[in-house]
Amino acid sequence: MSAGAENIYLPKLAVLDRVQDEIAEVKTFYWHFEDPEEQRRFGRFRPGQFAQVSVFGTGEFPLSLPPSPTEAQTFFTARQVGSCSGSLHALKPGDQFAVRGPYGNGFPMEDYYGKNLVFVAGGIGLIPLRSCIMYALAHREKFQRIQIFLGARTSRDLMYREDLRRWEQSAGVECHLTVDRADPAWNGHVGVVGSLFKKPGIEVPVDNTIAFVCGPPIMFRFVIKDLLNMGLPERCIVSTLERYMKCGVGKCGHCCIGVAYVCVDGPVFTYEQIKKLGEDI
Amino acid sequence: MKARILNHDQVLTVVDLLRARGYEVIAPFCRDEESRRDTFFDVVTDDNRAHVRVHVANPFYPPKRYVLPHIERLFRIGTGSGTFDIQPTYEHPKRAIFGIRSCDVAGIWHLDRFYLGREFRDTYYEQRRRNLFLVNVVCSDPNVDIADECFCVCADTGPAARDHFDLQLMDLHDGEFMAVAGTPAGEALFANPVFRKGTEAHVERRRAILSDVRKRFKTTTSWFPATVRYVSQGKILDKTWEEIGNRCLECGGCTYVCPACTCFTVTDRKVGPDEIERVRIWDSCALGGFTRMAGGHNPRKAVHDRRNRRFFRKLAHYFIQRELSMACLGCGRCAAVCHGDVGMPSVVEMIRRAMGETGRLSATAGGEQS
Numbered sequence: 001m002s003a004g005a006e007n008i009y010l011p012k013l014a015v016l017d018r019v020q021d022e023i024a025e026v027k028t029f030y031w032h033f034e035d036p037e038e039q040r041r042f043g044r045f046r047p048g049q050f051a052q053v054s055v056f057g058t059g060e061f062p063l064s065l066p067p068s069p070t071e072a073q074t075f076f077t078a079r080q081v082g083s084c085s086g087s088l089h090a091l092k093p094g095d096q097f098a099v100r101g102p103y104g105n106g107f108p109m110e111d112y113y114g115k116n117l118v119f120v121a122g123g124i125g126l127i128p129l130r131s132c133i134m135y136a137l138a139h140r141e142k143f144q145r146i147q148i149f150l151g152a153r154t155s156r157d158l159m160y161r162e163d164l165r166r167w168e169q170s171a172g173v174e175c176h177l178t179v180d181r182a183d184p185a186w187n188g189h190v191g192v193v194g195s196l197f198k199k200p201g202i203e204v205p206v207d208n209t210i211a212f213v214c215g216p217p218i219m220f221r222f223v224i225k226d227l228l229n230m231g232l233p234e235r236c237i238v239s240t241l242e243r244y245m246k247c248g249v250g251k252c253g254h255c256c257i258g259v260a261y262v263c264v265d266g267p268v269f270t271y272e273q274i275k276k277l278g279e280d281i
Numbered sequence: 282m283k284a285r286i287l288n289h290d291q292v293l294t295v296v297d298l299l300r301a302r303g304y305e306v307i308a309p310f311c312r313d314e315e316s317r318r319d320t321f322f323d324v325v326t327d328d329n330r331a332h333v334r335v336h337v338a339n340p341f342y343p344p345k346r347y348v349l350p351h352i353e354r355l356f357r358i359g360t361g362s363g364t365f366d367i368q369p370t371y372e373h374p375k376r377a378i379f380g381i382r383s384c385d386v387a388g389i390w391h392l393d394r395f396y397l398g399r400e401f402r403d404t405y406y407e408q409r410r411r412n413l414f415l416v417n418v419v420c421s422d423p424n425v426d427i428a429d430e431c432f433c434v435c436a437d438t439g440p441a442a443r444d445h446f447d448l449q450l451m452d453l454h455d456g457e458f459m460a461v462a463g464t465p466a467g468e469a470l471f472a473n474p475v476f477r478k479g480t481e482a483h484v485e486r487r488r489a490i491l492s493d494v495r496k497r498f499k500t501t502t503s504w505f506p507a508t509v510r511y512v513s514q515g516k517i518l519d520k521t522w523e524e525i526g527n528r529c530l531e532c533g534g535c536t537y538v539c540p541a542c543t544c545f546t547v548t549d550r551k552v553g554p555d556e557i558e559r560v561r562i563w564d565s566c567a568l569g570g571f572t573r574m575a576g577g578h579n580p581r582k583a584v585h586d587r588r589n590r591r592f593f594r595k596l597a598h599y600f601i602q603r604e605l606s607m608a609c610l611g612c613g614r615c616a617a618v619c620h621g622d623v624g625m626p627s628v629v630e631m632i633r634r635a636m637g638e639t640g641r642l643s644a645t646a647g648g649e650q651s
C-alpha cells in the first residue's frame with residue numbers, strides 16, 4: 001500500500017487492564033493500546049465520540065467513550081446484549097482485543113463556554129454524558145451552572161456510583177437522582193427523571209442553557225417535551241443517536257437516518273437537527 | 282478528446298494490446314448464441330478471446346464487483362503466537378474492463394465519489410481502483426445493446442458516456458469503430474498502427490447514430506428530475522411509499538444488481554485452526570436485518586420504510602449534492618430483476634401518478650348549505 005495512506009478499517013491492538021461491575025449486565029472495561037503512540041493519538045478524542053471495538057472471532061461494534069479526554073484512563077462501559085458485547089464481557093484482564101477511532105463529531109464543548117449545562121440521563125444514557133460531565137468539571141470556570149438529572153429504574157440500576165457520590169458532594173454541580181421504583185435501600189426521589197424538574201427547590205435555568213439528553217427512546221421523548229415546555233429552544237437540546245453500525249466511517253450505510261450518516265455526521269445532534277432528519281429515530 | 286478510427290474486425294486488438302501490457306482483461310460474454318440476455322463478465326483468456334462480445338445485453342451482475350467484490354477480505358488475524366497478529370491484505374491487480382457500458386462507467390464514478398470522497402478514503406476500494414482501466418463500449422445497436430428497462434438516456438449517463446473512461450469504442454456500423462481517448466493512458470494505445478485518423482464524416486456519423494439510438498429507448502421518464510424534487514422536499518405521501526413497499530418481496534435483488542449501491546456488512550470468520558479473517562459482504566437496505574439493533578429494536582420496521590430508504594438515498598437532492606453524483610444511473614437492472622415491479626422506473630411512474638392525484642380541486646367542498 002502506498003506510503004502515508006491510512007487503512008481506515010484496521011484496528012489497533014489493546015490490552016484489558018481491569019473490569020469493574022457497574023449494574024446488572026453492565027461492566028466498565030479499563031484498557032490501553034499496546035502502542036503508546038496510538039494511546040497518545042487516541043487520547044485526544046472529544047466528549048461524545050465513540051470507538052469501534054473488535055473482539056476477534058466475533059466482530060466489531062461501537063461503544064461510546066465515557067472518559068473525558070482530561071482523564072488519564074481509557075475505558076468503555078458496555079451492556080451485554082448480544083454476540084460482540086458478550087465476547088467483550090467474557091474477556092479477562094490481560095486479554096487482547098482491538099480498537100479503532102475515535103469516530104463521530106462529538107459535542108462541541110468549546111461552543112458551550114459561558115453557558116449553563118443541564119445533563120439529563122436515563123439508565124445507561126449516562127455513558128456518553130459522563131465524558132461531557134467530567135470535561136465540564138475539569139474546565140469548571142468555563143461554564144455557568146452545571147446540573148445533572150439522573151434517572152434509573154431502581155437504586156440498583158445507578159451506575160458510576162463513585163462519580164455520583166463525588167458529583168453529589170461537589171459544590172460546583174447540582175446533582176439530582178431519581179428512581180422509577182422505590183426500594184428499602186433508597187431514600188431519595190421517586191419518579192421519572194422529568195419529575196425532578198418540578199421538584200420543589202429545583203430551578204432549571206432556561207436562558208443561555210444547553211441541555212444534554214441521553215436515554216431510552218421513551219424517556220427521550222418525555223424529557224424533550226418537558227424541556228420544550230419549559231421554554232428551551234430546540235437548538236439548545238443536544239443528544240446522541242444510536243444506530244446499528246458496521247464501519248463507523250460513513251461507508252457501510254447501516255447507520256443512516258434520513259439524510260444523516262450517524263457515524264460521521266453524528267452521533268451528536270441537536271433536537272432541531274433530529275427533527276429534520278426525515279426518518280424516525 | 283482525441284479520437285481515432287479502427288476497422289471492425291480489429292476491435293479486439295484493444296483487448297490484445299491491454300493483455301500485452303500486463304492487464305488482466307475482463308470482457309462481456311454470452312452463454313450461447315440464442316440466450317441473448319444470459320450474459321456475464323469474465324476474464325479473457327487465449328481460449329475464450331474469440332467469444333468476447335462487443336454488442337451484448339449488459340450483464341445483470343454489474344462490473345462493480347471488480348472494485349467491490351461480493352465478499353472481500355479486509356485482514357487476517359493470526360491467533361497462533363499468543364498475540365493477535367493483524368495482517369491486512371490488499372489487492373491492486375492491473376485490470377481492464379473491456380466493454381463496460383456507459384451506465385456502469387458512471388457507476389464506477391459514483392463509487393469513486395462515495396468511497397474515496399468525504400471524511401475517509403476506503404483503503405480497499407482505492408487499492409483495487411488504482412490500476413483499473415476502463416474501455417467503454419457505446420450502446421449503438423438498439424436491438425442488442427439496449428434492454429427494455431434501460432433508461433440511461435433519462436439519467437444522462439448514456440448511451441455514450443461523456444467522461445470517466447480511459448478509452449471509448451463506438452461501432453459506426455459501416456465496418457469501422459471510433460475510439461475516443463479519455464485519459465493519457467487511453468491515448469497511449471493510439472500509437473498502435475490499427476488506429477488511424479478519422480474525418481469530419483466519421484464524427485458526423487457518430488452524431489447521427491447516437492441521435493437515432495436515443496429515440497429507441499422503450500423505458501423513458503421525463504419525471505426523473507421532478508421525482509428528485511418531490512423526494513427531496515418530503516412531499517411524497519406515506520400512502521405512496523406504502524403502495525410501493527407492499528410490492529417489495531424483500532429479496533434484496535435490486536441492491537445486488539445495482540452498480541451504484543454501496544452498502545456492506547462486516548463479519549469475522551474462522552478460516553483455520555490459528556486464523557480468523559474479517560470480511561465485508563454486500564448488504565441490502567431492503568432486508569429486515571439491515572437496521573435491527575441488539576435487543577430487537579428496529580427503527581425501520583415496515584417494509585415500506587426500507588423501500589422508501591433505497592429510493593430516498595438515490596433520489597434525495599441532499600445525497601446528490603453530497604457526492605456530486607447520483608446513486609442511480611438508469612441501468613434498468615433493478616427494473617429487470619424485481620418480482621414486484623418496483624424498480625426505479627416504476628417507482629418514478631408511481632410517484633408521478635400519485636402526485637397527479639394529490640391536491641385535486643373539489644367543487645363541492647365547503648359545508649352543507651354551500
Ligand SMILES: Cc1cc2nc3c(=O)[nH]c(=O)nc-3n(C[C@H](O)[C@H](O)[C@H](O)COP(=O)(O)OP(=O)(O)OC[C@H]3O[C@@H](n4cnc5c(N)ncnc54)[C@H](O)[C@@H]3O)c2cc1C
Nearest residue numbers: 061062063064077078079082083084085243244245574575
Ligand atoms: C455511537 C454508539 C455508541 C454506543 N455506545 C455504547 C456504550 O457505550 N455502551 C453500550 O453498552 N452500548 C453502546 N452502544 C450500543 C452497542 O453498540 C450495541 O449494544 C452493540 O453493538 C450490540 O452488539 P452485539 O454484538 O453485542 O449484539 P448483536 O445483536 O449480536 O449485534 C451484532 C452486530 O450488530 C450491530 N449492532 C447491534 N445493535 C446495535 C446497536 N444498538 N447500535 C449499533 N450497532 C449495533 C453491531 O455491529 C454488532 O456487532 C452504542 C451504539 C452506538 C451506535
Ligand code: SF4
Nearest residue numbers: 529530532533535619
Ligand atoms: S428487487 Fe424488488 S422485490 Fe426484491 S428487494 Fe428489490 S424492490 Fe423488493
Ligand code: SF4
Nearest residue numbers: 539609610612613615
Ligand atoms: S437504481 Fe436501478 S436503474 Fe438505477 S442504477 Fe441502480 S439498478 Fe440501475
Ligand code: FES
Nearest residue numbers: 248252253255263
Ligand atoms: S456505520 Fe457504516 S456508514 Fe455509519
